[in-house]
Amino acid sequence: MGKKRMTESTYRIQGATGEWEVVIGLEVHAQVTSNAKLFSGAATAFGAEPNTQVSLVDAAMPGMLPVPNRECIRQAVRTGMAIEAQINKWSRFDRKNYFYADLPQGYQISQLYHPIVGEGQIEIVLDEKNPDSSTKVIGVERIHVEQDAGKLMHDQHPTSSYVDLNRSGVALMEIVSKPDMRSPAEAGAYLSKLRTILRYVGSCDGNMDQGSMRADVNVSVRKPGEEFGTRTETKNVNSVRFVMAVVEHEANRQVDVLEAGGKIVQETRLYDPDRNETRSMRSKEDAHDYRYFPDPDLLPLVLDDAFLDECRASLPELPDVKRKRYEQALGLSAYNAATLTADADTARWFETLVAEAARIQGKSESDVAKASANWLLSELYGALNRLGKTLETSPVGPTDGAELLALVADGTISGTIAKQVFEIMLETGDKPGKIVEEKGLKQTSDTGAIEAAVATVLANNADKVEQYRGGKEALFGFFVGQTMKAMQGKANPQVVNELVKKALAG
Secondary structure, three states, X not given: OOOEEOOHHHOOEEEOXXXXXXXXXXXXXEEOOOOOOOXXXXXXXXOOOOOOOOOOOOOOOOOOOOOOOHHHHHHHHHHHHHOOOOEOOEEOOEEEEOOOOOOOOOEEEEOOOOOOEOOEEEEEEOXXXXXXXXXXXXXXXXXXXXXXXXXXXXXXXXOOOEEEOOOOOOEEEEEEEOOXXXXXXXXXXXXXXXXXXXXXXXXXXXXXXXXXXXXXXXXXXXXXXXXXXXXXXXXXXXXXXXXXXXXXXXXXXHHHHHHOOOOOOOXXXXXXXXXXXXXXXXXXXXXXXXXXXXXXXXXXXXXXXXXXXXXXXXXXXXXHHHHHHHHHOOOOOHHHHHHHHOOHHHHHHHHXXXXXXXXXXXXXXXXXXXXXXXXXXXXXXXXXXXXXXXXXXXXXXXXXXXXXXXXXXXXXXXXXXXXXXXXXXXXXXXXXXXXXXXXXXXXXXXXXXXXXXXXXXXXXXXXXXXXXXXXXXXXXXXXXXXXXXXXXXXXXXXXXHHHHHHHXXX
């Protein structure tokens, strides 16, 4: 399309008539973590055979009445509390009327006028290397609870479509942002941070590839400082990368239309990732098109203080608080703290590693945290990426990692030998202590043996010794390396340094 993108901090699209600003809002549908649906007792397991998780309520059989699932309401409230949102003690369900083959009732039970959660906010980080100085707050307008529709299956028969009602009635939280984002990077950071929060809270697994979290992307463009333009909504985008691509493509498309003298139509669009383009689906309906009215089968939700107190008390330490604690209490760098807290499972793995390392070494967690973080983020992550595994499927657990770190810390093995031991751990699953014993890898501090190795190295490199003594001090590392090689990496590096320095000075 020939548009030039400027820096993300001042993201602009350069067109023939000047610069354009993009305005973005996201409506995220997050499937609530629960064993039953929003208004029935049917199961919610992913991957079940079609139409095996459908109750009479989900199938809209006559006379069936919905009964709210307390756990779904609780999870929505906890999510609202996690983003510092207003929790509405009184809320109400409405019927959103439309007719489609995968909606047996002919309406969706949702919340339009009185949602359970009001305004909140999410802080995003725009530069991971400087997380404390690159933040932006994105407003959240509301979270409401609604039931999902079923699924049409068009690939089962050449002339027919089938309906799978397993998802019909599954509880969703619709999390609606304010139009506060101004670049693809901000939209991606917002969605990533929201997913992190949901996973910490446990209210949604955030698995976008399984459809349990998907985003409707609202995009409009305007000349900087002018009123908002007409927006389009691209439905059901199922990855952070695709959301960023939708913003990029749709903003450029709208600029092309406007600069050619056309108008943007308020409509619903679909994203084709293979062609990296959006296509028109239908004109965008307004609320009155759905003929919303209060659901006559459901009383308003009234939340008491005891319920709210229980929800608040059940919240875990949230990612922003945890990140600051890692920096301040554990002494980690801002980058490492941000990386370790970006995923709830990673943070839990790291905290187990630190706790075990501190216990084995008899030290405080702050004493072992830096070494633990560096090993996890470099050695372990590097190995897992190479093996195509995750922390969940890692052949080395946090307790084994802590034992390996302790062997280095107490001088039993060197850092170089630790890398060899780690590779064997990955291959065999054996404990590091067992490997060190069986392979005879213990580090030696025997000064006599090390002095003999140093003497041999200096004798074999007399010319370099002369150069060193003549002022070429950079050769010191060469002598240390040759000595470590002669000792097969088993010499204590500190002792080697001291003895090489002593011999060169002699």
